[in-house]
Amino acid sequence: MNSAAKTKKLERKLKKLQHTVLRETGMSCDLTPTKNIVICNAGLVNGLSEEAIYKHFSQHGILENILLLPGKSCSFVSYTKLQSACNAFETFNGKLNIAQDNKPVYLLYTSSLPVVETSKTWKNLPPGLLILEDFVTDEEETELLKLCDFEKDSNGMKNRQVKHYGYEFRYDTNNVDKDKPLNEAIPDACNFLWNRLSNTYGLDFHPDQLTVNHYSAGQGIPHHVDTHSAFEDPIVSLSLQSSVVMEFKLDNQHLCVLLPRKSLAVISGESRYDWTHGITPRKFDVVYTNNNFTALERATRTSFTFRKILQGECRCSYKSKCDSYSKQVNASIENDAASRLEKLHVHEVYENIASHFSDTRHKPWPNVLEFVQSFDTGSILVDIGCGNGKYLGQNTSSFSVGCDQSTGLINVCKDRGFEVFTGNCLSVPLRDDIADGVISIAVIHHLANEDRRLQAIKEMVRVLRVGGQALVYVWAKDQCKNEEKSSYIKQDRRNRKCKDITSRDGAVDNEVSVLQGVSLPVHTNRTQFKHNDVLVPWKLKGRSESDNVFLRFYHVFQENELPGMCRELSNVEVVKSYYDQGNWCVILRKV
Amino acid sequence: MKLLTHNMLTSKCMKGVSVGYPLGINASDVRVSEVDFNPDFIARMIPKLDWAVLYNAAESIGQLEDLPKDLANNYENDQEFLKKVHHVLLEVDIINGELVCPETGRKFPINNGIPNMLLNEDEV
Numbered sequence: 001m002n003s004a005a006k007t008k009k010l011e012r013k014l015k016k017l018q019h020t021v022l023r024e025t026g027m028s029c030d031l032t033p034t035k036n037i038v039i040c041n042a043g044l045v046n047g048l049s050e051e052a053i054y055k056h057f058s059q060h061g062i063l064e065n066i067l068l069l070p071g072k073s074c075s076f077v078s079y080t081k082l083q084s085a086c087n088a089f090e091t092f093n094g095k096l097n098i099a100q101d102n103k104p105v106y107l108l109y110t111s112s113l114p115v116v117e118t119s120k121t122w123k124n125l126p127p128g129l130l131i132l133e134d135f136v137t138d139e140e141e142t143e144l145l146k147l148c149d150f151e152k153d154s155n156g157m158k159n160r161q162v163k164h165y166g167y168e169f170r171y172d173t174n175n176v177d178k179d180k181p182l183n184e185a186i187p188d189a190c191n192f193l194w195n196r197l198s199n200t201y202g203l204d205f206h207p208d209q210l211t212v213n214h215y216s217a218g219q220g221i222p223h224h225v226d227t228h229s230a231f232e233d234p235i236v237s238l239s240l241q242s243s244v245v246m247e248f249k250l251d252n253q254h255l256c257v258l259l260p261r262k263s264l265a266v267i268s269g270e271s272r273y274d275w276t277h278g279i280t281p282r283k284f285d286v287v288y289t290n291n292n293f294t295a296l297e298r299a300t301r302t303s304f305t306f307r308k309i310l311q312g313e314c315r316c317s318y319k320s321k322c323d324s325y326s327k328q329v330n331a332s333i334e335n336d337a338a339s340r341l342e343k344l345h346v347h348e349v350y351e352n353i354a355s356h357f358s359d360t361r362h363k364p365w366p367n368v369l370e371f372v373q374s375f376d377t378g379s380i381l382v383d384i385g386c387g388n389g390k391y392l393g394q395n396t397s398s399f400s401v402g403c404d405q406s407t408g409l410i411n412v413c414k415d416r417g418f419e420v421f422t423g424n425c426l427s428v429p430l431r432d433d434i435a436d437g438v439i440s441i442a443v444i445h446h447l448a449n450e451d452r453r454l455q456a457i458k459e460m461v462r463v464l465r466v467g468g469q470a471l472v473y474v475w476a477k478d479q480c481k482n483e484e485k486s487s488y489i490k491q492d493r494r495n496r497k498c499k500d501i502t503s504r505d506g507a508v509d510n511e512v513s514v515l516q517g518v519s520l521p522v523h524t525n526r527t528q529f530k531h532n533d534v535l536v537p538w539k540l541k542g543r544s545e546s547d548n549v550f551l552r553f554y555h556v557f558q559e560n561e562l563p564g565m566c567r568e569l570s571n572v573e574v575v576k577s578y579y580d581q582g583n584w585c586v587i588l589r590k591v
Numbered sequence: 592m593k594l595l596t597h598n599m600l601t602s603k604c605m606k607g608v609s610v611g612y613p614l615g616i617n618a619s620d621v622r623v624s625e626v627d628f629n630p631d632f633i634a635r636m637i638p639k640l641d642w643a644v645l646y647n648a649a650e651s652i653g654q655l656e657d658l659p660k661d662l663a664n665n666y667e668n669d670q671e672f673l674k675k676v677h678h679v680l681l682e683v684d685i686i687n688g689e690l691v692c693p694e695t696g697r698k699f700p701i702n703n704g705i706p707n708m709l710l711n712e713d714e715v
């Protein structure tokens with residue numbers, strides 16, 4: 001192709017992309033040079049990163065802004081000087097291969113950048129966060145690092161090396177064993193930090209737990225809130241050897257905060273209880289300082305995180321992130337109340353919605369089907385909480401029998417020719433050791449306290465013969481595991497990306513009083529769960545507004561909660577524990 | 592309700608009941624319908640059954656035909672025998688009637704072929 005033809009082709013391409021950008025962002029762009037460049041065909045949805053933009057575009061001058069928009073396939077770069085933008089434009093347009101599949105990027109100019117609320121910002125700190133720069137001197141840094149030699153004390157953490165003092169922070173439970181202090185308390189050599197904090201800043205803080213994390217460049221830590229019931233407020237973290245960018249998230253807010261080397265971060269109040277914090281694993285951070293972007297290469301970093309063990313339960317007002325609050329709600333549902341709650345908000349609801357429910361539950365889940373079909377000829381399979389019998393006819397060489405509390409759903413099964421009886425999963429009316437396989441799909445999350453959920457698992461195991469296997473599915477609190485949205489969330493077209501779900505979480509759940517002394521939050525359908533014990537609305541179509549919404553009780557499970565319960569039983573082993581489409585799942589074997 | 596299901600059901604979850612097995616049967620409507628015969632399935636099912644309970648249940652609802660009281664030695668290869676077991680286990684259906692707890696006499700109704708084993712709150 002000669003150069004005239006090449007130019008023609010580029011012009012046609014840009015003409016098309018001009019419309020795409022306008023449609024996606026409302027921004028008009030063209031060939032008139034400005035300081036702002038639009039990368040028309042690459043953005044967050046096709047994997048473009050801030051780092052990649054910075055790496056190439058900073059070669060042509062100082063960058064004033066880099067803007068990547070959630071869910072968009074274009075992005076924006078601003079220079080402090082017009083000439084820099086022109087140079088980058090000439091060099092990169094149609095030539096720089098950083099778009100999807102190493103295709104070239106196509107560029108246009110725009111007079112201004114779009115105003116967005118959901119992208120990352122550098123402007124603010126989350127409320128309650130304090131960054132005290134140069135809190136320690138170089139000499140003090142050296143002395144502190146000597147306390148903990150990671151070359152010798154290495155351990156098994158995949159992403160980073162860790163050492164605990166005072167109490168061990170357990171990453172499996174996200175908590176500490178409060179009655180098992182370690183032999184090694186926080187070294188006295190750290191004491192000067194508290195005196196300084198008190199003398200200089202008037203903050204009285206006397207920690208009894210220290211976690212030292214050793215990160216290699218490129219390592220990070222996933223987003224989390226420090227468990228409320230484990231520690232008091234605040235949490236204090238000293239950054240040594242390298243600066244790093246820590247990100248804080250709450251609903252649709254995403255704040256980037258630079259933790260400079262030798263600084264002390266005091267994370268308190270809202271920033272401690274309500275915001276998650278984490279470090280993205282990458283080799284260098286793109287940092288916004290003095291109104292422009294610079295790159296900050298990460299080196300090995302050691303953080304000293306000091307905390308004070310909380311005696312008793314957390315009494316914060318940030319309930320949706322509070323494990324103490326969840327526990328208290330759950331404890332308040334004693335057995336009598338639990339049974340009444342299940343009657344009103346599970347059994348009666350299913351009777352009312354049985355036919356509509358059955359119409360919407362056709363398709364068996366592949367992994368459940370595979371389990372059911374794995375049994376030999378002449379096996380006895382029991383489906384506890386069989387619903388409309390979706391899994392009863394799926395293994396024709398076995399004998400399948402279904403059990404459900406709902407007469408309406410059991411009638412549906414019988415009409416479909418399945419062998420069933422009406423019964424409750426807390427007292428299954430079957431002999432011990434009779435079944436080769438048991439399934440209980442989306443059932444025990446309807447039980448209103450942990451004793452009852454455990455009792456239901458005990459019943460499954462009792463009915464199972466030794467060597468027999470049970471498959472249990474429960475709804476997961478996290479509906480968006482590994483950036484993969486569950487089908488429950490996906491059904492709402494607004495939730496195309498995981499990020500968008502959290503951005504819709506701004507709505508506050510209403511609380512409804514279900515029994516005397518027990519109130520539960522009403523979940524907003526097709527969003528992430530904010531609480532462990534919730535009422536989930538079921539809307540029947542074609543009824544008047546007042547009587548077409550039914551509230552079903554759910555206990556949504558945390559990661560590891562289900563296998564953890566199963567391990568309390570001495571006569572089972574957990575064969576497999578996994579996440580499937582918004583559910584936590586276990587396969588158990590009776591031993 | 593098939594007699595295979597009856598062979599598995601118990602009322603042991605009731606308060607004060609220790610074994611709750613076997614449940615008595617009062618049948619008011621029994622139907623027989625043809626089900627595909629799979630000898631392998633029946634041969635593998637037999638060791639899982641309580642044979643005496645199956646025999647007595649079939650007898651109590653008049654569906655015994657000539658099922659032997661004791662298990663034959665070499666039943667895996669006895670097609671005629673397996674067919675009789677097949678009939679009793681899978682082809683006989685109790686449509687209406689009741690199951691009776693052997694210890695308390697508590698009755699569990701069977702309607703439209705569905706035993707209702709739900710217990711009241713004060714029974715558990």
Ligand SMILES: [Zn+2]
Pocket residue numbers: 228229273314315316317318321322323324325
């Ligand atoms: Zn709390």
